[in-house]
Amino acid sequence: MASADVHPASEPARCVFLFRRHLDRIRTRAGPFTDPDSFSGEAVAGAMETMKILVIGAGGLGCELLKNLALSGFKDIHVIDMDTIDISNLNRQFLFRQSDVGSFKAEVAAKFVEKRVKGVKITPHNCRIQDFDEDFYMQFQLVVCGLDSIEARRWINATLVNMVNEDVEDSYKPLIDGGTEGFKGQARVILPTVTSCIECQLDMHAPRAAVPLCTLASIPRQPEHCIEWAHVIAWDQEKPFPSLDKDDPEHITWLYQKALLRAHEFNIPGVTYSLTQGVVKNIIPAIAATNSVIAAACCNEVFKIASNCAPFLGYPDNNYMMYSGNDSIYTYTFKHEKKDDCPVCGNLARKLDVDPTWTLRELVESFAVRPEAQLKKPSIRAQFKTLYMQSPASLEEQTRPNLDKTLTELGLTDGEEIGVTDPAFATVSFKFKLKFKQSD
Amino acid sequence: MTEVVMRQTPPILHGPSEKERKYDRQLRLWAASGQAALESANILLVNSGAGTVGIETLKNLVLPGIGRFAIYDEAVVEEADLGVNFFIDESGLGKPRSQCVTELILELNPEGESTLEALLATSPIFTIIVFTYPARAEHTSLLQEYSKQHKTPLVAIHSAGFYSYFQIQLPGAFPIVDTHPEETATTDIRLLTPWPELSEFAKELTKDIDNLDNHEHGHLPFVAILLHYLEQWRETHSGSNPSTYKEKIEFRRLVQGATRTNNPEGGEENFEEAVAAVLKTVTAPSLPSGLREVFEYKHSDPNEQMSGFWIIADAVKTFYAKHKCLPLPGSVPDMKAQSKVYIQLQNIYKKKARQDAAEVLKTAQEIAPDRDIDAAEVELFCKNAAFVKLINATGGTGDRDTSNTDRLKTVIAQELENDENAEVTMTPLSLLPIYLALQATGRVASASADEILAEVAKTVPEASQNERIRNAAQEVARAEGGELHNISALTGGMVAQEMIKIITKQYIPIDNTCIFDGISSRCQVVRL
Numbered sequence: 022m023a024s025a026d027v028h029p030a031s032e033p034a035r036c037v038f039l040f041r042r043h044l045d046r047i048r049t050r051a052g053p054f055t056d057p058d059s060f061s062g063e064a065v066a067g068a069m070e071t072m073k074i075l076v077i078g079a080g081g082l083g084c085e086l087l088k089n090l091a092l093s094g095f096k097d098i099h100v101i102d103m104d105t106i107d108i109s110n111l112n113r114q115f116l117f118r119q120s121d122v123g124s125f126k127a128e129v130a131a132k133f134v135e136k137r138v139k140g141v142k143i144t145p146h147n148c149r150i151q152d153f154d155e156d157f158y159m160q161f162q163l164v165v166c167g168l169d170s171i172e173a174r175r176w177i178n179a180t181l182v183n184m185v186n187e188d189v190e191d192s193y194k195p196l197i198d199g200g201t202e203g204f205k206g207q208a209r210v211i212l213p214t215v216t217s218c219i220e221c222q223l224d225m226h227a228p229r230a231a232v233p234l235c236t237l238a239s240i241p242r243q244p245e246h247c248i249e250w251a252h253v254i255a256w257d258q259e260k261p262f263p264s265l266d267k268d269d270p271e272h273i274t275w276l277y278q279k280a281l282l283r284a285h286e287f288n289i290p291g292v293t294y295s296l297t298q299g300v301v302k303n304i305i306p307a308i309a310a311t312n313s314v315i316a317a318a319c320c321n322e323v324f325k326i327a328s329n330c331a332p333f334l335g336y337p338d339n340n341y342m343m344y345s346g347n348d349s350i351y352t353y354t355f356k357h358e359k360k361d362d363c364p365v366c367g368n369l370a371r372k373l374d375v376d377p378t379w380t381l382r383e384l385v386e387s388f389a390v391r392p393e394a395q396l397k398k399p400s401i402r403a404q405f406k407t408l409y410m411q412s413p414a415s416l417e418e419q420t421r422p423n424l425d426k427t428l429t430e431l432g433l434t435d436g437e438e439i440g441v442t443d444p445a446f447a448t449v450s451f452k453f454k455l456k457f458k459q460s461d
Numbered sequence: 462m463t464e465v466v467m468r469q470t471p472p473i474l475h476g477p478s479e480k481e482r483k484y485d486r487q488l489r490l491w492a493a494s495g496q497a498a499l500e501s502a503n504i505l506l507v508n509s510g511a512g513t514v515g516i517e518t519l520k521n522l523v524l525p526g527i528g529r530f531a532i533y534d535e536a537v538v539e540e541a542d543l544g545v546n547f548f549i550d551e552s553g554l555g556k557p558r559s560q561c562v563t564e565l566i567l568e569l570n571p572e573g574e575s576t577l578e579a580l581l582a583t584s585p586i587f588t589i590i591v592f593t594y595p596a597r598a599e600h601t602s603l604l605q606e607y608s609k610q611h612k613t614p615l616v617a618i619h620s621a622g623f624y625s626y627f628q629i630q631l632p633g634a635f636p637i638v639d640t641h642p643e644e645t646a647t648t649d650i651r652l653l654t655p656w657p658e659l660s661e662f663a664k665e666l667t668k669d670i671d672n673l674d675n676h677e678h679g680h681l682p683f684v685a686i687l688l689h690y691l692e693q694w695r696e697t698h699s700g701s702n703p704s705t706y707k708e709k710i711e712f713r714r715l716v717q718g719a720t721r722t723n724n725p726e727g728g729e730e731n732f733e734e735a736v737a738a739v740l741k742t743v744t745a746p747s748l749p750s751g752l753r754e755v756f757e758y759k760h761s762d763p764n765e766q767m768s769g770f771w772i773i774a775d776a777v778k779t780f781y782a783k784h785k786c787l788p789l790p791g792s793v794p795d796m797k798a799q800s801k802v803y804i805q806l807q808n809i810y811k812k813k814a815r816q817d818a819a820e821v822l823k824t825a826q827e828i829a830p831d832r833d834i835d836a837a838e839v840e841l842f843c844k845n846a847a848f849v850k851l852i853n854a855t856g857g858t859g860d861r862d863t864s865n866t867d868r869l870k871t872v873i874a875q876e877l878e879n880d881e882n883a884e885v886t887m888t889p890l891s892l893l894p895i896y897l898a899l900q901a902t903g904r905v906a907s908a909s910a911d912e913i914l915a916e917v918a919k920t921v922p923e924a925s926q927n928e929r930i931r932n933a934a935q936e937v938a939r940a941e942g943g944e945l946h947n948i949s950a951l952t953g954g955m956v957a958q959e960m961i962k963i964i965t966k967q968y969i970p971i972d973n974t975c976i977f978d979g980i981s982s983r984c985q986v987v988r989l
């Protein structure tokens with residue numbers, strides 16, 4: 022898309038009533054589905070203008086979210102994104118132009134929307150969400166997520182759940198989360214501690230099954246196996262560059278060549294540059310149209326929650342909308358139930374099926390691949406002793422010998438509770454209750 | 462003299478071009494062929510009303526690189542546009558809306574024609590036309606006429622308040638070959654009808670199965686394992702395959718029992734794969750419903766019959782009649798096996814697929830000797846045969862002005878009846894009341910709830926007694942023809958997705974109406 026020309030703004034001589042005419046018809050007047058007890062047509066515009074909304078992510082969904090919120094009557098919006106603009110963003114991230122490549126997404130997006138929609142203030146933060154503490158998040162009334170990383174979602178979810186203080190009404194921050202993949206996507210509303218949270222729903226985003234190392238090392242059959250071999254094994258052996266930068270075409274080209282040679286050796290067809298890049302970076306296809314659908318679905322919920330002018334997703338019934346556009350169009354809007362054994366918002370320990378003959382190492386490694394855990398660097402404590410700590414180094418060294426002991430040798434028993442922490446979720450201790458596999 | 466040290470350089474491998482990098486995330490969905498189709502498309506938007514839903518649709522087509530577009534819009538930019546349309550700014554106040562939007566969506570000259578009629582007459586043929594409600598009757602009839610004459614798909618959109626719908630009118634039956642089925646659905650390995658080469662290969666691998674060492678036994682591809690035990694099964698079942706569910710479970714037990722557990726791993730991954738594959742792959746070939754519809758389709762247009770698709774479809778039908786199965790797609794799922802053995806197996810399937818495609822090509826050439834049949838098109842058809850889909854098979858027009866009102870009445874009656882049992886059957890309520898209420902304001906800027914109900918009553922006499930239709934009418938009246946940006950952005954996203962599917966002839970478009978309810982946050986697709 023060629024760059025759109027933004028005309029120099031003339032001094033606004035407009036009538037606010039006219040400007041928001043379309044919006045006001047809906048938000049200032051009750052409809053047949055409006056709940057009269059929570060709705061006030063006179064106060065709604067003022068209330069929405071003073072609300073502070075946080076948008077996380079200024080990418081494909083983020084650009085749409087900012088536009089939609091600005092045109093939904095919100096005036097104080099913050100946006101966080103640490104990324105800079107890449108050329109492959111331009112097919113959908115419509116606030117960016119060729120000349121913006123390399124600049125911070127949050128900054129460029131904020132400036133663009135501020136310029137186009139008068140009277141809206143957008144504050145960009147070019148950093149990671151983990152760089153802020155609870156005090157920062159406390160200032161917002163609503164948080165909207167347009168992220169592609171499940172880890173960042175889990176982090177903000179855990180943080181918002183942790184911030185809830187039953188005695189302080191302002192401590193409940195609804196989280197509206199969107200995600201897309203190709204022609205599919207989902208929009209969900211989370212009322213922290215009240216309804217099912219992202220951690221409760223973690224099994225809806227099962228990680229892709231990893232290819233066994235022995236397949237990569239000795240019996241590759243697919244082009245992906247050759248690429249993973251280059252990525253996991255050849256790179257480590259040859260260390261062609263000090264560290265792998267997945268965005269550096271030179272690095273990708275190196276992996277591509279290695280994969281190609283290996284594929285040649287085993288007569289495996291299908292290794293291409295594009296596939297190499299896709300596998301190594303775990304690229305998810307993305308288009309403007311789907312982002313438009315999902316971001317608008319999220320902002321529609323934000324608008325309804327903020328204005329009370331119509332029932333919204335989240336409570337008491339449906340809280341999740343699944344969208345699929347591959348084969349016709351299909352939405353499935355349902356209630357995802359809160360889980361009592363959710364490590365973030367529940368109070369019961371979650372059952373964990375284990376084999377007592379496993380070594381602690383096997384248990385540690387299993388956390389990464391279990392759909393309900395997905396913890397990459399877990400530290401584990403039993404009730405009365407520390408089993409394994411990833412850091413600090415001294416403690417790691419001290420607990421390392423435990424890794425080779427079996428669960429039985431470590432004195433763990435069926436039904437015992439363990440606590441698991443992971444650097445990706447600084448504030449949360451995941452509680453699990455061991456359930457020993459019956460030997461048969 | 463300087464010494465030149467020659468270093469062995471790897472072959473020069475070209476990375477992606479600038480364009481491939483820009484479009485990388487979408488090329489992974491529709492490949493270069495889909496992109497080429499988009500880039501040669503020419504879109505017309507006939508915009509009206511608050512004008513946002515049409516522009517949001519267009520934005521989602523301009524971004525992935527649509528070739529050309531034109532906007533026809535009689536509106537002049539006013540204050541209210543600034544609060545709902547992102548592609549309008551203050552400098553546009555008082556200017557033609559089409560011009561302002563075009564400037565901001567793309568640095569492109571707006572079409573200079575002053576009437577829709579002149580625009581249609583002077584522009585290169587449009588690939589698809591989108592128009593928004595409310596629309597003038599003379600405009601929709603002009604577009605209908607154009608659509609009939611040029612076989613141009615028409616898309617109508619209506620967005621007001623929390624509601625929207627859009628309707629696609631295709632110029633006749635619309636077949637899609639490249640439907641992109643879910644990968645898990647596509648396994649077709651013909652275990653019950655193996656051809657000689659496959660049987661031989663499996664036999665060779667399994668002839669001494671019980672005496673293979675653990676490594677070899679644990680690396681037999683599951684295809685060979687299942688073929689071996691099917692053979693064994695037939696020997697004890699008077700030559701017949703396991704066919705009932707009960708027999709398949711029994712067969713699965715047989716395979717499970719053959720797994721070695723006295724090895725260091727305490728089991729075998731390849732046998733686990735074989736056991737898991739029994740129910741899905743030990744099945745006789747059958748004709749999928751989508752393809753059956755294609756085979757049984759009766760042409761009303763003799764020109765249509767002679768298109769590449771229908772000639773190949775005929776040839777595949779002949780193939781099916783002769784062999785009682787479809788051409789082999791030729792792909793093999795990944796499975797635990799030695800690299801060499803897997804590649805051999807893959808090649809056996811590929812070779813058979815090529816043979817089948819060659820036979821189909823030959824038949825197609827016999828059917829249409831004076832036509833140049835594209836071998837690549839035949840190959841794609843054979844690969845996807847089980848998933849070929851026909852949209853708009855009955856040729857409905859989908860247009861509100863000429864649609865068969867009897868048909869509409871039948872659908873409405875059915876939907877309203879379903880609603881009465883919705884609580885028992887746990888099905889979501891019909892969204893047709895929303896369609897009816899929006900449609901009632903298709904010609905006017907806004908209307909009261911009573912006016913809307915009166916208009917709906919022309920099709921559904923009992924409209925005012927139906928609470929859901931009454932509510933929908935009130936909700937539409939509340940909007941007074943105003944659009945909510947979110948609802949229009951969402952609808953514009955869906956419409957753009959559908960237009961991309963139609964232009965690229967990939968994935969499956971809706972047939973033919975999609976209704977969205979922004980209050981219950983869901984949509985419904987229904988054929989009207």
Ligand SMILES: [Zn+2]
Nearest residue numbers: 218221363366
């Ligand atoms: Zn939870």
